[in-house]
Amino acid sequence: MKVLVTGTAGFIGSHVAQVLLARGDEVVGIDNLNDYYDVSLKQARLVRLLTRPGYVHVTADLADRAAMEQAFATHRPQRVVNLAAQAGVRYAAENPHVYVSSNVTGFLHMLEGCRNHDIEHLVYASTSSVYGANRAMPFSEHAATEHPLTLYAATKKANEMMAHSYAHLYGIPCTGLRFFTVYGPWGRPDMALFLFTQAILEGRPIRVFNHGHHKRSFTYVDDIVEGVVRTLDRVPGKDPDWSGERPDPATSGVAPYRLYNIGNEQPVELLRYIEVLEDCLGRKAQMEMLPLQPGDVPDTEADVSDLIANVGYRPVVPVEEGVANFVRWYRDYYRV
Structure with a gap:
C-alpha cells in the first residue's frame, strides 16, 4: 500500500519508512528539515531513504x-503515519509558538487531509509525557491524563482529543501511540544517551538530573517501529474490540479510535543506564549531580497489556543490547 509518513528525516520516522519500504510498501515522506538540531544528521537519514x-x-x-x-x-x-512534531520537552519553554504551530496546527492539517481523501487509517505519535502528574504505576492508557506538566505534553494530549473528534465526526480510524523514552542508532542529539556518549568520549562531565535516581521505560527504536507498523495494519472499526459500553480514555464507544502505550515494561534507573553506557564505551563518566528538572517526572513505567492483547506485541530489547547497538552506530557515524 501507499503510506504517507511525516518526519522521515527524523529519528523514528526514518526507521519506520525503512521498514515499510522493506516489506514492499510505497512511502511518501514529508519533513521540513528544520534546524532544531544538526541538519546534516537529518540529511544523512534522508539520503538512506532517497536511494530506495x-x-x-x-x-x-x-x-x-x-x-x-x-x-x-x-x-x-x-x-498515514504522523510522526513529525516539534520535539524536546524542555525546548517548549523557549519557543512555545513553534510547538503549537507544528504539533497542533500541523496535526489539524493531517486530520483534514485524512478527512478529505478517505484515508483508511491514521496512526500518530503521542507520548508518555501526557501522564504528567499521574503517579499510579505502571502508566495505563485507561487512566485519566488531564494534568500535563509541559507544553509539549499538552500539545500531544490535544492531538489525542482532536483525533477522537475526527474519528467520531468523520469515521476516520485513528490510533494514537504513547512512546516511552526512545533511544537507538540514528537518535536525536538532544537526547540523554547521545549527550552522555558525546561528553564521555570528549572527557567532559555529564549532567545527571535527580541525582540519577529516576527510572524510565527506555525503549529501543526497533521495538517502537515494530509497534508502529503492527498497529498500522490493525484498523480500529474493523476489529471486534474497538467499541465499548462506557467511556474509556484508551478506546471509544462512539468512534473507531484506539490508544496504546509502546514502552519497555522493565523500567531502568538512570544510574544503571549510565553504567551500561560506561561498559560499552570502556570509559567512566564524570557526573555532575543535579536536582530534578521542572516538568520532569520522577519515574515512568509502561503498561503494555492492551498492546499485547490487541496487537500481539510487546517491546523486548534490553538496555544492554540497545545501548551497545547505539554506541557501535555512534562510533561508526562519527568515526570516534
Whole structure:
C-alpha cells in the first residue's frame, strides 16, 4: 500500500519508512528539515531513504496548509503515519509558538487531509509525557491524563482529543501511540544517551538530573517501529474490540479510535543506564549531580497489556543490547 509518513528525516520516522519500504510498501515522506538540531544528521537519514525504490520525498512544513493539501491530493496515500512534531520537552519553554504551530496546527492539517481523501487509517505519535502528574504505576492508557506538566505534553494530549473528534465526526480510524523514552542508532542529539556518549568520549562531565535516581521505560527504536507498523495494519472499526459500553480514555464507544502505550515494561534507573553506557564505551563518566528538572517526572513505567492483547506485541530489547547497538552506530557515524 501507499503510506504517507511525516518526519522521515527524523529519528523514528526514518526507521519506520525503512521498514515499510522493506516489506514492499510505497512511502511518501514529508519533513521540513528544520534546524532544531544538526541538519546534516537529518540529511544523512534522508539520503538512506532517497536511494530506495518506492520512496518519494516532500520537503514541507506540516503547518503549511496549502503544502499539506497538495501532498494529499498529488500522492493519494491510503494510510498515514504522523510522526513529525516539534520535539524536546524542555525546548517548549523557549519557543512555545513553534510547538503549537507544528504539533497542533500541523496535526489539524493531517486530520483534514485524512478527512478529505478517505484515508483508511491514521496512526500518530503521542507520548508518555501526557501522564504528567499521574503517579499510579505502571502508566495505563485507561487512566485519566488531564494534568500535563509541559507544553509539549499538552500539545500531544490535544492531538489525542482532536483525533477522537475526527474519528467520531468523520469515521476516520485513528490510533494514537504513547512512546516511552526512545533511544537507538540514528537518535536525536538532544537526547540523554547521545549527550552522555558525546561528553564521555570528549572527557567532559555529564549532567545527571535527580541525582540519577529516576527510572524510565527506555525503549529501543526497533521495538517502537515494530509497534508502529503492527498497529498500522490493525484498523480500529474493523476489529471486534474497538467499541465499548462506557467511556474509556484508551478506546471509544462512539468512534473507531484506539490508544496504546509502546514502552519497555522493565523500567531502568538512570544510574544503571549510565553504567551500561560506561561498559560499552570502556570509559567512566564524570557526573555532575543535579536536582530534578521542572516538568520532569520522577519515574515512568509502561503498561503494555492492551498492546499485547490487541496487537500481539510487546517491546523486548534490553538496555544492554540497545545501548551497545547505539554506541557501535555512534562510533561508526562519527568515526570516534
